[in-house]
Amino acid sequence: MYPAVLIVDDETAIIESLEGILSDDGFEVIHAFNGYEALKKIETESPDIVLLDIWMPGMDGIETLKEIKKITPNLPVVMITGHGTIESAVDATKSGAYDFLEKPLSIDKVMVTINNALNFRKLEEENRYLRKKSIEKNSITGTSPAVQKLYGQIMSAAPSDAAILITGENGTGKEMVARTIHQFSARPEQPFIIINCAAIPEENLDSELFGHEKGAFEEATSKNKGKFELASGGTLFLDEIGDMNINTQAKILRALESKTFQRIGGGRTLHMDVRLIASSNKNLEKEIEAGNFRKDLYFRLNVIPIHVPVLRDRKQDIPLLVDNFLEKLSKQSSGRKKSISENALNLLLDYEWPGNVRELKNLVERLYIMVESNHIDVADIPEPYNPKCKPKELIQKTFSLYEDDLALARKRFEKEFIKQKLSQEGGDLASVAQKLGTSIKYIQKSIL
Structure with a gap:
């Protein structure tokens, strides 16, 4: 399907000239002689791009443009x-x-501009789609108060x-909340940069945050941009800032107050x-109070406090969360769907979930992988989630003496061996794959 171009001009010669050229290049061409007619054509014909003359009788081009943006802002x-001025160009852009474009029109410039505009629109649509998917992926699941x-x-x-300062226990979804805030902010198309303050060694934290110049220290063999620079225009998420050392806290506070910083070993103020x-x-x-965190930095960060509730305070969301996790796992495993019984679900509702949503997600993934049946029942729920479940001894799998297919015996042994390792690792696919020296994909394939 060829893109449709709406040409709006009160000069018949201009319309006929552009219509002939664009038609030859495969475009579908629609025309209108004034702003009112153009607005009607946009509603009935849904063009992909509009070429709009500024100087027209009645409703001029700028007025028409404003009306177009009201009804189809992404068009x-x-x-x-033919009477271009800086003022009219600025007004049109605003x-x-x-x-x-100015008359007389350069056909090459017209074609380049149209193609660039269509590519830009396609990119915008892709970005909107990706943003929608990101919002869906990072949305907080639940209907509880x-x-x-x-x-x-x-x-x-x-x-x-x-x-914003987000507080909450481990596993409640603080990063998910931060991502959701970014997606609904005025900066959704800009970077979202995370720095885990608990995972980076103290001696490397300054460099991670502010960057460094080549030769700033022994390991600095090249220039490196820090997270503040990489996040420019977007959002910087300082995860677990309570684990940041007091000296780096002071440097962050200075940067926030002055809105400037310097790379380590550099003299330029950014x-x-x-x-x-x-x-x-x-x-x-x-x-x-213990002297581990700066009071002034706390007040600087805690402009808007948001507390993420623990799972034990929103247990009515557990059935929805379990269904959500099972659905995602089925999509990752070529549509193999699994369900959970009401009695099994009641066991999960009775548990206190010290590890919060992350613990629930890991358990559901473990059950999805380890349970042979497509229906998860009470007997499949392990300790400590199932008080009646006795500790299971390590599975000692024996094979029938009459089994004379060595390849099948190997396959069965490997399947049970991997399942046992998964049980020991709490269903952590990445950990088992690393310990066995194989891939997550191979692990998943072996146990299905």
């Missing part, structure tokens, strides 16, 4: 005029025009650029434009 509009309250806080906080979100599973007020 690219290229303005055309009103949402993609580009600005605790989750509804969390949704409200996220939606209220997201549009501003104020710093300006900072980031939305800052921090998280912690610690009580930072107690950390301040």
Whole structure:
């Protein structure tokens, strides 16, 4: 299907000329002689791009452009005029025009501009699709009052650029909350950069945050951009900031107050434009009392506090979460669907979940992999989730003496061996694959 171009001009000669050239290049061409007619054609014909003359009787091009952007904001509009001025170009751009062309038209420039505008629109549509998928992937699953309250806080906080401090126990989904805030912020197309303050050695943290110049220290064999620089225009998420050393806290505070920083070993001052979100599973007020966290940095970060509820306070969400996890696992395993019985689900509802949603997700993945049947029942639920379940001894798999197929015997042994290792690792595919020196894909294939 060829792209449709709407040409809006009160000069018949211009329309006929462009119509002939664009038709020869495979475009579907629609035309209108004034702004009112153009708006009707947009509603009935749904063009992919509009070439719009600025100077027309009645509703001029700028007025028409503004009306177009009201009804179809993503439709690219290229303005055309024979009386081009800087003022009209600026006005058209501010009103949402993609580009600005002057008469007499250069056909080569017209074709390049149209193709660029169509490619830009395609990229925008792809970005919107990816953003939608990202929002779906990172959305907080649940309908409990605790989750509804969390949704409200996220939606209220997201549009501003104020710093946010997310608190909550391990496994509650603090990173997911941060990603959701970014997706609904004014910066969704810009980078979302994470730095795990607990996972980076203290001596490397400054370099990770601010970057370094070549030769700044012995290991600095090349220039390196830090997370503040990489996140420019977007969001920087400082995960588990309560584990950051006190000296680095002071440097971050200075950067936030001055909105500037320097790479290690560099003399150039760089300006900072980031939305800052921090998280912690610690009580930072107690950390301040203990002298482990700066009070001034705490107040700088805690402009908007958001607390993520623990799973034991939102147990009514467990059935929905389990269904969600099973659905995702079935998609990853070529559509092999599994369900869980009501009695088995009741066991999960009775458990206190110290590891929160992350623990529930790991258990569901473990059950999906380890349970042969497509229906998970009470007998399949292990300790400590099932109080009546006795500790199982390691499976000692024997093979029938009459089994004389060596290849089949090997395959059965390997399957049971891998299942046993998965049980020992709590269903962690990556850990088992690493220990056995194979791939996650091979592990999944072997146990199905």
